[in-house]
Amino acid sequence: MLELNLTHRFQEFQINLAFKAKQGSITSLFGRSGTGKTSIINMIAGIVTPDTGMIKVGEDVLFDSAKGINLPPEKRKLGYVFQDCRLFPHLDVRRNLLYGSKAAQNGKKITFDHVVDVLGVHTLLERKPANLSGGEKQRVAIGRALLSQPRLLLMDEPLASIDIQLRSEILPYIEDLRDTFGLTVIYVSHSIDEVIRLSDKMVLISNGIKQAEGNVEEIMSRLDLHSLTGRFNAGAVLSTTVESYDVDYDLTGLAFKGGTLRVTGVNLTKGTSIRAHILARDVSLMLHRPVGTSILNVFEGTIIEVADEGGPQLDLKIDIGTPLIARITRKSFNDLDLAVSKNIFTMIKAVAIDRRSLGRSALD
Amino acid sequence: MFNPTPTELEALSLSLKVAAWSVAITLPFGLFTAWILARKRFYGHALLNGIVYLPLVLPPVVIGFFLLAMFGRQGPAGAFLYDTLGITVAFTWQGAAIAAAIMAFPLMVRAIRLSFENVDPKLEAAARTLGASPLRVFYSITLPLISPGILAGIILAFARSLGEFGATITFVSNIPGETSTLPLAIFSLIQTPGGDAGALRLVILSIALALAALLLSEYLAYKAKLKVEG
Numbered sequence: 309m310l311e312l313n314l315t316h317r318f319q320e321f322q323i324n325l326a327f328k329a330k331q332g333s334i335t336s337l338f339g340r341s342g343t344g345k346t347s348i349i350n351m352i353a354g355i356v357t358p359d360t361g362m363i364k365v366g367e368d369v370l371f372d373s374a375k376g377i378n379l380p381p382e383k384r385k386l387g388y389v390f391q392d393c394r395l396f397p398h399l400d401v402r403r404n405l406l407y408g409s410k411a412a413q414n415g416k417k418i419t420f421d422h423v424v425d426v427l428g429v430h431t432l433l434e435r436k437p438a439n440l441s442g443g444e445k446q447r448v449a450i451g452r453a454l455l456s457q458p459r460l461l462l463m464d465e466p467l468a469s470i471d472i473q474l475r476s477e478i479l480p481y482i483e484d485l486r487d488t489f490g491l492t493v494i495y496v497s498h499s500i501d502e503v504i505r506l507s508d509k510m511v512l513i514s515n516g517i518k519q520a521e522g523n524v525e526e527i528m529s530r531l532d533l534h535s536l537t538g539r540f541n542a543g544a545v546l547s548t549t550v551e552s553y554d555v556d557y558d559l560t561g562l563a564f565k566g567g568t569l570r571v572t573g574v575n576l577t578k579g580t581s582i583r584a585h586i587l588a589r590d591v592s593l594m595l596h597r598p599v600g601t602s603i604l605n606v607f608e609g610t611i612i613e614v615a616d617e618g619g620p621q622l623d624l625k626i627d628i629g630t631p632l633i634a635r636i637t638r639k640s641f642n643d644l645d646l647a648v649s650k651n652i653f654t655m656i657k658a659v660a661i662d663r664r665s666l667g668r669s670a671l672d
Numbered sequence: 673m674f675n676p677t678p679t680e681l682e683a684l685s686l687s688l689k690v691a692a693w694s695v696a697i698t699l700p701f702g703l704f705t706a707w708i709l710a711r712k713r714f715y716g717h718a719l720l721n722g723i724v725y726l727p728l729v730l731p732p733v734v735i736g737f738f739l740l741a742m743f744g745r746q747g748p749a750g751a752f753l754y755d756t757l758g759i760t761v762a763f764t765w766q767g768a769a770i771a772a773a774i775m776a777f778p779l780m781v782r783a784i785r786l787s788f789e790n791v792d793p794k795l796e797a798a799a800r801t802l803g804a805s806p807l808r809v810f811y812s813i814t815l816p817l818i819s820p821g822i823l824a825g826i827i828l829a830f831a832r833s834l835g836e837f838g839a840t841i842t843f844v845s846n847i848p849g850e851t852s853t854l855p856l857a858i859f860s861l862i863q864t865p866g867g868d869a870g871a872l873r874l875v876i877l878s879i880a881l882a883l884a885a886l887l888l889s890e891y892l893a894y895k896a897k898l899k900v901e902g
Binding site for chain 1: 794797816817
């Protein structure tokens with residue numbers, strides 16, 4: 309749906325990037341602060357003009373340096389949710405929301421009432437932005453972008469200025485945008501948790517250059533990318549489907565390629581696709597099938613890769629039907645005499661899985 | 673004591689007329705110049721900036737002399753106006769309005785320019801992404817946000833025009849009923865034996881006028897601020 313290929317030279321570094329995003333999915337641009345992520349979506353929006361390259365939405369060319377095409381932002385029909393909201397201070401919430409709908413022509417697929425309802429802003433309509441909290445401002449900013457009837461929604465760290473409590477409140481809204489409005493979302497973030505939670509696909513950027521691109525499960529299972537995705541939160545992401553729910557124990561079974569992962573407190577409809585982030589530091593290993601353990605999730609697998617960077621810890625990739633990453637000490641590694649292609653049992657505590665990290669995947 | 677003579681009332685109404693016209697002349701040019709100085713970077717920016725602020729630092733008499741040289745019947749601009757449109761501005765109230773406008777111009781530009789610089793260009797960029805053309809962005813976002821600055825500029829220019837003396841008397845002289853505005857009339861009365869009472873009346877009138885303008889501006893600025901900041 310979105311297709312781009314850009315180069316642009318800044319004083320400190322150069323952007324050189326190409327990627328595609330699928331219709332109705334969330335694609336994240338992930339990288340540390342100052343790696344050019346915001347510049348990239350500013351280029352998509354038409355606020356910054358790249359030196360060379362091409363940007364296409366569907367069959368519509370927004371920018372093409374070779375053909376001399378460069379549509380101004382108002383002709384691109386993209387929604388942009390800024391990190392700093394940028395609500396118009398002299399207009400009340402209602403008029404902020406409606407600002408972009410005047411120019412929108414391609415039908416009013418997204419209605420005012422629907423947006424107000426989904427984002428829960430009915431009580432705020434008469435207020436001025438100065439009297440809104442951070443989370444309220446962000447929701448209004450999202451609504452304003454939606455009501456311009458965009459073909460694509462660009463979101464630049466929309467949660468960065470919001471406290472952690474509110475983040476978990478807004479994340480489901482963003483999933484809803486994709487699912488209820490069928491929107492394609494380009495999401496910029498430097499928080500791996502948000503990216504895992506939300507993205508169907510991620511583009512890993514470092515110093516303006518794409519380091520990797522693919523679905524979250526793929527990228528997160530690569531041991532060589534840990535320096536970019538963040539060591540502390542390293543861990544595989546499993547694509548799962550809600551399979552069963554045990555009312556007595558409030559336990560949900562999530563089916564994945566290697567079996568069933570049991571987690572607490574996720575009461576979702578059967579069949580819902582869920583991504584589960586299993587932190588490498590929450591996975592422990594045993595040589596034999598454990599007996600008499602409190603751990604509910606035990607999966608048998610084979611070690612397929614060892615990342616040894618010389619420190620006291622090692623990261624192991626284990627194939628349990630799908631890749632799983634475990635972080636163990638060098639001592640355990642030596643004591644258990646582990647090596648590639650060795651058979652092993654992995655254990656994951658059900659309670660260690662952060663319920664809020666479970667993100668819904670795009671419907672296919 | 674408090675019964676002004678017709679001549680004094682004439683000075684008052686003339687002053688208001690000259691100041692109103694002065695504001696009307698400076699506002700569009702001031703808005704445009706302030707926008708250029710605040711938003712555009714070009715070769716000669718510093719020079720334009722200097723020229724705009726020149727009336728603020730030059731003796732008003734110099735401006736008056738310059739205007740006389742330019743707009744007098746023999747001056748290039750004056751001859752052109754007379755030959756093509758049959759208009760004479762030297763020694764008329766229109767000339768007084770021009771002199772006041774030039775003296776007030778830097779104050780108007782300065783007030784509006786500051787408020788332009790306070791408008792976050794990111795808000796304008798956001799409006800563009802919402803489908804608004806540059807023109808719509810200007811009148812729906814920029815203009816409302818700078819309205820307190822425009823208001824301040826108008827009040828400052830009006831007050832400066834009411835008080836204009838040096839450039840006016842040099843350019844259009846002191847003709848009762850035509851160019852004799854309040855300060856010029858006060859000056860004449862002081863020079864006239866027995867004119868003290870009249871001078872005092874006009875002084876009190878000037879003070880009342882200035883005070884009223886200030887109060888009005890405070891009130892309007894408060895309203896504008898409320899509108900912008902919510």
